[in-house]
Amino acid sequence: MTPEETRKALEHIARLGGAILFGVADLSDVEDVSGEVRLTGLTTGISFGYRLSDIVLDGIVDHPTRTYQYHYRQVNILLDQIGLRMSGHIQETGCRAFPVPSSQVVDWDRFTGHISHRAVGRLAGLGWIGRNNLLVSPDYGSRVRYASVLTDLALPYDRPIEWGCGTCRECISACPGGAIGESLAQFDLQKCIETMDRIKKPANIGSRICGLCVKACSGKGQG
Numbered sequence: 001m002t003p004e005e006t007r008k009a010l011e012h013i014a015r016l017g018g019a020i021l022f023g024v025a026d027l028s029d030v031e032d033v034s035g036e037v038r039l040t041g042l043t044t045g046i047s048f049g050y051r052l053s054d055i056v057l058d059g060i061v062d063h064p065t066r067t068y069q070y071h072y073r074q075v076n077i078l079l080d081q082i083g084l085r086m087s088g089h090i091q092e093t094g095c096r097a098f099p100v101p102s103s104q105v106v107d108w109d110r111f112t113g114h115i116s117h118r119a120v121g122r123l124a125g126l127g128w129i130g131r132n133n134l135l136v137s138p139d140y141g142s143r144v145r146y147a148s149v150l151t152d153l154a155l156p157y158d159r160p161i162e163w164g165c166g167t168c169r170e171c172i173s174a175c176p177g178g179a180i181g182e183s184l185a186q187f188d189l190q191k192c193i194e195t196m197d198r199i200k201k202p203a204n205i206g207s208r209i210c211g212l213c214v215k216a217c218s219g220k221g222q223g
């Protein structure tokens, strides 16, 4: 198979599994962020995203709902399964592949996963990092969850796209904790965490989720 054909086969696996977005990033300039597993040499990052249900998101008014929590968990499982299928396929070609879990925290002091799906998705041309600190797809905004597969398989790469928030400020007013500012540099992670811990309580939700800046950002026509 040529690299183009292999890429097509992997995109087919992702789309059959339910992914709506697919892109490939050149990670050769990205620092090795190995945690529990060795990621050295895996310089191709395959990014794929599942579009969240608008109906579920629209049900979130001022705090996360139990339906959103259920949806979030199921989407993580779906993304992990797509990553597993692609990795299995890649290993059969004799290359290495690591399906990066959709939502696993590896370092609890720094609050980081194996690699940032937002960073891989941006380098794969799927969107830009918005004022809300999330990956924003031009078509679906932040209403997408992502996962990645890291591999040493050579594939044709995509390129990052331009930052597109423009004059939009929807997420700033939607955040109940004032965590989002004019620029990404002003994003206040500590405020975000405190706010999530406060607003998830009334709904008796254990996971640290919120959904308001996800819901606020629909991408189209905002940039």
Ligand code: B12
Binding pocket: 072, 101, 102, 103, 104, 105, 110, 111, 112, 113, 114, 115, 116, 117, 118, 119, 122, 129, 132, 133, 134, 135, 136, 142, 143, 144, 145, 146, 147, 184, 189, 192, 193, 208, 209, 210, 211, 212, 213, 214
């Ligand atoms: C731990 C974690 C958290 C922690 C905080 C982590 C952190 N340090 O930011 C907590 C629990 C607070 C959290 C909160 C949320 N999270 Co969270 N989280 C993760 C997790 C598991 C790891 C993130 C990580 O490693 N961060 C480390 C830092 C260094 O990386 P980063 O912030 O992701 O990426 C930055 C850099 O790479 C840099 N960068 C990269 N390229 C470029 C280029 C330029 C030009 C610039 C300026 C910067 C830049 O900017 C990126 C964004 O700040 C990821 C899954 C994953 N493996 O990525 C999900 C993930 C980031 N979370 C996600 C979501 C949706 C949320 C919440 C909305 C909760 C919810 N589900 O309702 C909030 C959003 C808060 C916010 N607005 O950022 C999604 C984001 C999807 C998207 N569309 O972007 C992810 C990717 C999970 C998924 N499978 O989709 N999360």
Ligand code: SF4
Binding pocket: 132, 174, 175, 176, 177, 178, 179, 180, 191, 192, 193, 195, 196, 209, 210, 211, 212, 213, 214
């Ligand atoms: S997750 Fe909630 S608290 Fe955090 S930035 Fe988004 S809207 Fe604000």
Ligand code: SF4
Binding pocket: 130, 131, 132, 133, 136, 141, 142, 164, 165, 166, 168, 169, 170, 171, 172, 216, 217, 218, 219, 222, 223
């Ligand atoms: S809601 Fe608007 S300002 Fe906020 S991240 Fe999305 S496009 Fe950017």
